[in-house]
Amino acid sequence: EDQVTQSPEALRLQEGESSSLNCSYTVSGLRGLFWYRQDPGKGPEFLFTLYSAGEEKEKERLKATLTKKESFLHITAPKPEDSATYLCAVKSGYSTLTFGKGTMLLVSP
Amino acid sequence: DAGVTQSPTHLIKTRGQHVTLRCSPISGHKSVSWYQQVLGQGPQFIFQYYEKEERGRGNFPDRFSARQFPNYSSELNVNALLLGDSALYLCASSFRFSNTGELFFGEGSRLTVL
Numbered sequence: 428e429d430q431v432t433q434s435p436e437a438l439r440l441q442e443g444e445s446s447s448l449n450c451s452y453t454v455s456g457l458r459g460l461f462w463y464r465q466d467p468g469k470g471p472e473f474l475f476t477l478y479s480a481g482e483e484k485e486k487e488r489l490k491a492t493l494t495k496k497e498s499f500l501h502i503t504a505p506k507p508e509d510s511a512t513y514l515c516a517v518k519s520g521y522s523t524l525t526f527g528k529g530t531m532l533l534v535s536p
Numbered sequence: 537d538a539g540v541t542q543s544p545t546h547l548i549k550t551r552g553q554h555v556t557l558r559c560s561p562i563s564g565h566k567s568v569s570w571y572q573q574v575l576g577q578g579p580q581f582i583f584q585y586y587e588k589e590e591r592g593r594g595n596f597p598d599r600f601s602a603r604q605f606p607n608y609s610s611e612l613n614v615n616a617l618l619l620g621d622s623a624l625y626l627c628a629s630s631f632r633f634s635n636t637g638e639l640f641f642g643e644g645s646r647l648t649v650l
Contacts, residue, residue, distance in 0.1 A: 431578075461637045470540070470626050470641030471579065514578055518637045523569060523592050526578030 429454045431527035433515050439533045440505055448500040448530045450515030460498050461524065462491050463514040471514055505534045538563070540642035542627050548648045549617050557612045557645045561629030567591075568610040569639065570602055571626040579626055585610055586632075614647075622649045 430453040440446055452460065459478055463471035475484040477493040484491045488509060490501040500513055512531045516524040541560045549555055561568050567586040571579035584592035585604035599615045608629075614621055624646050628639035 459637045468643070468646075470628075470643050471639075473638050473640070476638060516578070516637065523581045523584055523594075524579075524637055524639070526580070528576070528578050 429517050429519055429525040431515055431517055431525055433513075433527035433530050435530060436528070437531045437533070439535065440502075442506055442534055442536050443504045445501070445503045445505070447502070448513055448532070450498040450500070450527060451496060452498070452515070452517045454517045454519045454525075456519050458518045458520060460493055461516045461518070462498070462500055463516065463526075465512045465514055465529065467512075474513075502532070505532075507534050507536050510534045540627055540629050540640055542625075542642040542645050544645055545643065546646045546648075548650060550650050551617055551619060553617050553649075554613065554615050555617060555647060557614075557625050557627075557647075559610045559612070559627030559629075559642060561608050561610070561627075562640055565629035565631050565640070566608055567630045567632060568604055568608065569628045569630075570610070570612045571628065571641075572596075573624040573626055573644070575623075582612070617649045619649050622647060 432451045434449045462474040465471040475491040480495045482493050488503050492499045512529040514529045516526040543558045569584040570582040573579045581594040583602040588604045602612045604610045624644040626644045628641045
Protein backbone atom coordinates (compact mmCIF):
# COMPACT_ATOMS: atom_id res chain seq x y z
CA GLU A 428 0.00 0.00 0.00
CA ASP A 429 1.34 3.42 -0.99
CA GLN A 430 2.06 5.76 1.90
CA VAL A 431 2.88 9.47 1.99
CA THR A 432 4.01 11.40 5.08
CA GLN A 433 4.43 15.17 5.02
CA SER A 434 6.27 17.33 7.51
CA PRO A 435 5.94 19.66 9.20
CA GLU A 436 2.15 19.71 9.59
CA ALA A 437 2.23 23.49 9.80
CA LEU A 438 4.91 26.09 9.13
CA ARG A 439 4.90 29.78 9.84
CA LEU A 440 7.44 31.98 8.02
CA GLN A 441 8.18 35.65 7.82
CA GLU A 442 8.08 37.17 4.35
CA GLY A 443 11.45 36.52 2.72
CA GLU A 444 12.37 33.66 5.08
CA SER A 445 13.22 30.63 2.91
CA SER A 446 12.42 27.08 4.03
CA SER A 447 11.62 23.55 2.82
CA LEU A 448 8.68 21.17 3.11
CA ASN A 449 9.27 17.43 3.23
CA CYS A 450 7.36 14.54 1.66
CA SER A 451 8.46 10.99 2.51
CA TYR A 452 6.93 8.17 0.54
CA THR A 453 6.71 4.39 0.37
CA VAL A 454 5.52 3.04 -2.94
CA SER A 455 5.94 -0.05 -5.06
CA GLY A 456 7.11 1.21 -8.42
CA LEU A 457 6.87 4.99 -8.45
CA ARG A 458 5.09 6.30 -11.54
CA GLY A 459 5.26 9.91 -10.41
CA LEU A 460 5.33 12.24 -7.42
CA PHE A 461 3.09 15.29 -7.54
CA TRP A 462 2.86 18.55 -5.63
CA TYR A 463 -0.41 20.43 -5.34
CA ARG A 464 -1.34 23.72 -3.68
CA GLN A 465 -4.70 24.07 -1.95
CA ASP A 466 -6.18 27.37 -0.80
CA PRO A 467 -8.85 27.31 1.96
CA GLY A 468 -12.21 26.14 0.65
CA LYS A 469 -10.82 25.40 -2.81
CA GLY A 470 -9.79 22.32 -4.75
CA PRO A 471 -6.09 21.43 -5.10
CA GLU A 472 -4.14 23.10 -7.90
CA PHE A 473 -1.42 21.14 -9.69
CA LEU A 474 2.14 22.47 -9.29
CA PHE A 475 4.77 19.87 -10.29
CA THR A 476 5.37 16.31 -11.44
CA LEU A 477 8.63 14.49 -10.65
CA TYR A 478 9.40 11.07 -12.09
CA SER A 479 12.91 10.02 -11.12
CA ALA A 480 15.50 10.60 -8.41
CA GLY A 481 17.59 13.67 -9.06
CA GLU A 482 14.88 15.45 -11.00
CA GLU A 483 14.11 19.09 -10.15
CA LYS A 484 11.31 21.43 -11.24
CA GLU A 485 10.97 25.17 -10.60
CA LYS A 486 8.12 27.64 -10.72
CA GLU A 487 8.57 31.19 -9.47
CA ARG A 488 9.64 30.92 -5.81
CA LEU A 489 9.07 27.16 -5.63
CA LYS A 490 11.49 24.34 -6.44
CA ALA A 491 10.66 20.65 -6.06
CA THR A 492 13.31 17.93 -5.81
CA LEU A 493 13.11 14.14 -5.64
CA THR A 494 15.21 11.38 -4.11
CA LYS A 495 14.43 7.66 -3.89
CA LYS A 496 12.63 8.09 -0.58
CA GLU A 497 11.49 11.69 -0.33
CA SER A 498 10.75 14.94 -2.06
CA PHE A 499 11.34 18.49 -0.93
CA LEU A 500 9.46 21.63 -1.85
CA HIS A 501 11.84 24.55 -1.38
CA ILE A 502 10.30 28.00 -0.98
CA THR A 503 12.69 30.88 -1.62
CA ALA A 504 11.89 34.34 -0.26
CA PRO A 505 8.19 33.55 0.23
CA LYS A 506 5.46 36.16 0.01
CA PRO A 507 2.13 36.24 1.88
CA GLU A 508 0.36 35.04 -1.27
CA ASP A 509 2.30 31.76 -0.98
CA SER A 510 0.25 30.94 2.12
CA ALA A 511 -1.68 27.73 1.42
CA THR A 512 -1.67 24.02 2.17
CA TYR A 513 0.83 22.12 0.06
CA LEU A 514 -0.11 18.52 -0.75
CA CYS A 515 2.21 15.77 -1.93
CA ALA A 516 0.86 12.72 -3.79
CA VAL A 517 2.31 9.58 -5.38
CA LYS A 518 1.16 7.34 -8.19
CA SER A 519 2.19 3.71 -8.67
CA GLY A 520 1.24 1.39 -11.50
CA TYR A 521 -2.22 2.26 -12.79
CA SER A 522 -3.43 3.29 -9.36
CA THR A 523 -4.82 6.69 -8.62
CA LEU A 524 -3.13 9.28 -6.48
CA THR A 525 -2.33 8.71 -2.80
CA PHE A 526 -2.12 12.03 -0.99
CA GLY A 527 -0.37 13.05 2.19
CA LYS A 528 -2.10 15.16 4.83
CA GLY A 529 -0.40 18.31 3.64
CA THR A 530 1.69 21.10 5.15
CA MET A 531 -0.16 24.29 6.03
CA LEU A 532 2.11 27.24 5.24
CA LEU A 533 1.48 30.72 6.61
CA VAL A 534 3.71 33.57 5.44
CA SER A 535 3.43 36.74 7.49
CA PRO A 536 4.29 40.18 6.06
CA ASP B 537 -12.41 27.78 -20.96
CA ALA B 538 -14.45 26.64 -17.98
CA GLY B 539 -12.72 24.51 -15.40
CA VAL B 540 -14.23 21.59 -13.53
CA THR B 541 -17.59 22.61 -12.13
CA GLN B 542 -19.31 20.96 -9.18
CA SER B 543 -22.76 21.36 -7.67
CA PRO B 544 -24.03 22.03 -5.15
CA THR B 545 -21.22 23.94 -3.45
CA HIS B 546 -22.62 23.46 0.04
CA LEU B 547 -25.34 21.25 1.45
CA ILE B 548 -26.61 20.06 4.81
CA LYS B 549 -28.24 16.66 5.30
CA THR B 550 -29.33 14.58 8.26
CA ARG B 551 -28.23 11.06 9.11
CA GLY B 552 -29.89 8.39 6.98
CA GLN B 553 -30.62 10.69 4.05
CA HIS B 554 -29.29 10.35 0.53
CA VAL B 555 -27.19 12.87 -1.42
CA THR B 556 -26.27 13.32 -5.10
CA LEU B 557 -23.28 15.43 -6.09
CA ARG B 558 -22.65 16.48 -9.68
CA CYS B 559 -19.53 17.24 -11.68
CA SER B 560 -18.83 18.59 -15.16
CA PRO B 561 -15.27 18.00 -16.37
CA ILE B 562 -13.17 20.30 -18.48
CA SER B 563 -14.27 20.16 -22.11
CA GLY B 564 -12.46 17.32 -23.87
CA HIS B 565 -11.55 15.49 -20.66
CA LYS B 566 -12.85 11.93 -20.59
CA SER B 567 -11.75 10.78 -17.13
CA VAL B 568 -13.44 11.86 -13.91
CA SER B 569 -12.29 10.97 -10.40
CA TRP B 570 -13.96 11.58 -7.06
CA TYR B 571 -12.10 12.26 -3.82
CA GLN B 572 -13.23 12.77 -0.24
CA GLN B 573 -11.33 15.28 1.89
CA VAL B 574 -12.04 15.32 5.60
CA LEU B 575 -10.96 18.45 7.45
CA GLY B 576 -7.23 18.37 8.15
CA GLN B 577 -6.58 15.39 5.86
CA GLY B 578 -5.46 14.94 2.27
CA PRO B 579 -7.93 13.90 -0.42
CA GLN B 580 -8.82 10.19 -0.42
CA PHE B 581 -9.72 8.41 -3.65
CA ILE B 582 -13.30 7.16 -4.06
CA PHE B 583 -13.91 6.39 -7.76
CA GLN B 584 -12.47 6.87 -11.21
CA TYR B 585 -14.51 6.72 -14.42
CA TYR B 586 -13.28 6.75 -17.98
CA GLU B 587 -15.45 6.52 -21.06
CA LYS B 588 -18.47 5.85 -18.81
CA GLU B 589 -16.90 2.78 -17.20
CA GLU B 590 -15.65 2.44 -13.64
CA ARG B 591 -11.87 2.08 -13.76
CA GLY B 592 -11.03 2.27 -10.08
CA ARG B 593 -12.65 2.18 -6.66
CA GLY B 594 -11.17 3.21 -3.34
CA ASN B 595 -11.80 1.72 0.08
CA PHE B 596 -15.30 3.08 0.61
CA PRO B 597 -18.51 1.20 1.55
CA ASP B 598 -21.19 0.23 -0.95
CA ARG B 599 -23.23 3.21 0.22
CA PHE B 600 -21.06 5.19 -2.19
CA SER B 601 -21.78 4.85 -5.90
CA ALA B 602 -21.10 6.88 -9.00
CA ARG B 603 -21.69 6.97 -12.72
CA GLN B 604 -20.50 8.84 -15.77
CA PHE B 605 -22.81 10.05 -18.52
CA PRO B 606 -22.30 10.15 -22.31
CA ASN B 607 -21.26 13.81 -22.07
CA TYR B 608 -18.58 12.75 -19.52
CA SER B 609 -20.26 14.51 -16.61
CA SER B 610 -20.53 12.46 -13.45
CA GLU B 611 -22.63 11.95 -10.33
CA LEU B 612 -21.56 10.69 -6.91
CA ASN B 613 -24.32 9.20 -4.78
CA VAL B 614 -24.12 8.48 -1.08
CA ASN B 615 -26.91 6.57 0.68
CA ALA B 616 -27.75 6.24 4.37
CA LEU B 617 -25.57 9.20 5.34
CA LEU B 618 -23.46 8.98 8.49
CA LEU B 619 -21.95 11.80 10.52
CA GLY B 620 -18.54 10.66 9.30
CA ASP B 621 -19.51 11.38 5.70
CA SER B 622 -19.19 15.10 6.43
CA ALA B 623 -16.38 16.26 4.15
CA LEU B 624 -15.39 18.20 1.06
CA TYR B 625 -16.10 16.05 -2.00
CA LEU B 626 -13.77 16.85 -4.86
CA CYS B 627 -14.16 16.00 -8.51
CA ALA B 628 -11.12 15.95 -10.78
CA SER B 629 -10.84 15.49 -14.51
CA SER B 630 -8.08 14.51 -16.89
CA PHE B 631 -7.90 13.77 -20.60
CA ARG B 632 -6.85 10.14 -20.40
CA PHE B 633 -7.44 7.21 -18.04
CA SER B 634 -3.74 6.52 -17.65
CA ASN B 635 -3.27 10.13 -16.70
CA THR B 636 -0.01 11.54 -15.50
CA GLY B 637 -1.45 12.46 -12.12
CA GLU B 638 -1.89 16.02 -13.28
CA LEU B 639 -5.50 16.28 -12.25
CA PHE B 640 -7.70 19.34 -12.58
CA PHE B 641 -9.87 19.69 -9.50
CA GLY B 642 -13.14 21.50 -9.01
CA GLU B 643 -13.80 23.61 -5.95
CA GLY B 644 -15.71 20.80 -4.29
CA SER B 645 -19.04 20.19 -2.64
CA ARG B 646 -19.02 20.75 1.12
CA LEU B 647 -21.34 18.18 2.74
CA THR B 648 -22.37 18.52 6.37
CA VAL B 649 -24.29 15.63 7.94
CA LEU B 650 -26.18 16.43 11.16
